[in-house]
Amino acid sequence: MGLKKEKFKVVINSPNKLIWDGVATSVSSKNSAGPFDILSEHANFITMIQNEPITVRTLSKEQTFTYKNAVLSVYKGIVTIYTEI
16 A cells, blocks of 8 residues: 655745646745645745755755845745745
């Protein structure tokens, strides 16, 4: 019996366009307190990310995004990343 990977919605927005919208199994990055990972059913959370990679993992691939300034929010199981702020 295989492990079931839980999934959740991730949206990455800039002021001018939608950058990425999909379903992920995890999101990882680093803030001023250190590295962190977001998995399914993560508690509500908000943080500023500055010049650090944000890695979004799906069932089939891994994508990394880096922005000078970004706000990452987890609210009701949805991860929203606001870039270029």
